[in-house]
Amino acid sequence: xNRRRLIQVTLGGSALVxxxxxxxxxxxxxxxxxxxxxxxxxGLLRVASLGTGAGAVNAAGFERPALAAVFILLLLxxxxxxxxxxARASIxxxxxxxxxxxxxxxxxxxxxxxxxxxxxxxxGFLIAWLGFSAVYLLDAVTAFAMVGLLxxxxxxxxxxxxxxxxxxxxxxxxxxxxxxxxxxxASGLDLFAVLLGGxxxxxxxxxxxxxxxxxxxxxxxxxxxxxxxxxxxxxLTHSRPMRRPGATMLWAVGGFGVVITIFGLSxxxxxxxxxxxxxxxxxxxxxxxxxxKARE
Amino acid sequence: MSDSHSAAEAPRDPYAALRVPAYRRYLIGNTxxxxxxxxLGLVATWQIYxxxxxxxxxxxxx
Numbered sequence: 001x002n003r004r005r006l007i008q009v010t011l012g013g014s015a016l017v018x019x020x021x022x023x024x025x026x027x028x029x030x031x032x033x034x035x036x037x038x039x040x041x042x043g044l045l046r047v048a049s050l051g052t053g054a055g056a057v058n059a060a061g062f063e064r065p066a067l068a069a070v071f072i073l074l075l076l077x078x079x080x081x082x083x084x085x086x087a088r089a090s091i092x093x094x095x096x097x098x099x100x101x102x103x104x105x106x107x108x109x110x111x112x113x114x115x116x117x118x119x120x121x122x123x124g125f126l127i128a129w130l131g132f133s134a135v136y137l138l139d140a141v142t143a144f145a146m147v148g149l150l151x152x153x154x155x156x157x158x159x160x161x162x163x164x165x166x167x168x169x170x171x172x173x174x175x176x177x178x179x180x181x182x183x184x185x186a187s188g189l190d191l192f193a194v195l196l197g198g199x200x201x202x203x204x205x206x207x208x209x210x211x212x213x214x215x216x217x218x219x220x221x222x223x224x225x226x227x228x229x230x231x232x233x234x235x236l237t238h239s240r241p242m243r244r245p246g247a248t249m250l251w252a253v254g255g256f257g258v259v260i261t262i263f264g265l266s267x268x269x270x271x272x273x274x275x276x277x278x279x280x281x282x283x284x285x286x287x288x289x290x291x292x293k294a295r296e
Numbered sequence: 297m298s299d300s301h302s303a304a305e306a307p308r309d310p311y312a313a314l315r316v317p318a319y320r321r322y323l324i325g326n327t328x329x330x331x332x333x334x335x336l337g338l339v340a341t342w343q344i345y346x347x348x349x350x351x352x353x354x355x356x357x358x
Contacts, residue, residue: 011329018332018336025343025357026357028347028357048348058348058349058350061347061348061349061350062348064347066347067344067347067348070340070343070344070347071344074340077336081333088326091322092319092322095316095318095319095322096313096316096318096319097316100312100313100316100319103310103312103313104313104319104323106310107310107313107314107323108323108326111323111326111327111330112330114327115327115330115331115333115334116330116334118331118334119330119331119332119333119334119335119337119338120334120335120337120338122331122335123334123335123336123337123338123339124338126335126339127338127339127342131357132339132342132343132357133357135335135336135338135339136336136339138331138332138335138336139332139333139335139336140332141332142328142329142331142332142333143329143332143333145325145328145329146325146326146328146329147325148325149321149322149324149325150321150322150325153317153318153321153322154318155318201341203341204341204342204345204346205345208345208349215338215342218338218342219338222338
């Protein structure tokens with residue numbers, strides 16, 4: 001199977017699963033109480049009770065077969081989509097003349113930043129106006145749109161034949177990072193920041209219980225770090241080059257920790273929004289450092 | 297692509313990549329698909345939160 005076909009099949013497959021998610025979300029009471037779904041629900045409840053004790057969890061909320069169905073379908077959906085990710089990234093250099101590749105990669109990352117602002121925001125409005133299913137359908141429609149757009153495109157085949165797969169080639173990426181200590185340090189910092197940023201997974205809880213906003217308020221919170229990162233990247237592009245990258249990196253990571261802590265303590269929507277925005281600014285600064293390092 | 301001169305003498309034009317039809321189609325498709333995926337990321341967490349904090353029988357679909 002060639003790259004284009006692989007991208008189309010995985011996108012199309014995951015889009016079909018998204019359609020199923022839309023159906024389950026629209027008529028959750030129709031999902032049959034199969035044993036496997038009840039067993040999965042029990043497992044979810046056990047995981048949710050870890051560390052908090054069973055009393056702190058609304059056990060009744062886990063007695064829905066539709067909940068297990070949504071979890072299983074989401075797992076399937078993302079697994080299928082991820083199988084096509086390497087092909088989706090590696091086809092880019094094959095689409096353009098060599099001298100345009102660097103610009104195309106920049107366009108790709110700008111586009112990604114744009115979508116991480118637009119996607120959650122659109123989702124918030126769709127949930128508020130039409131319900132969960134509309135968002136799953138949006139995912140399916142946009143995936144099918146990409147399948148259609150890729151139909152009929154041509155690209156050159158890579159000049160180098162890939163090396164036969166061995167354990168050594170599988171580990172090549174890891175050993176490259178290990179040898180380049182700057183990249184190792186930067187990736188390590190990234191991992192650390194992502195670990196701290198995991199708090200963002202709890203955003204629905206913050207939005208509902210602490211800040212008392214609905215899906216639209218939640219969607220702006222979710223988009224805030226990306227907005228910050230984009231504005232920071234734009235500002236850095238037009239400002240003087242950084243003189244002490246090491247110090248800047250530490251300040252960015254430290255600043256990230258401070259604003260996320262304030263976010264955790266805040267009970268005021270706009271303060272929380274501002275802190276997430278600033279956390280994005282710090283990440284934008286880190287991202288810029290990586291870009292400079294990569295160019296050296 | 298209508299580039300007649302070599303890359304070295306052509307002025308640097310970041311928009312040139314967008315004039316390659318195959319890449320343009322890819323970029324538009326990729327942007328759309330990523331909007332959908334980012335939207336899905338939000339709905340998944342919100343829906344699961346809403347369902348698990350409420351009593352069964354009270355179905356929320358939005």
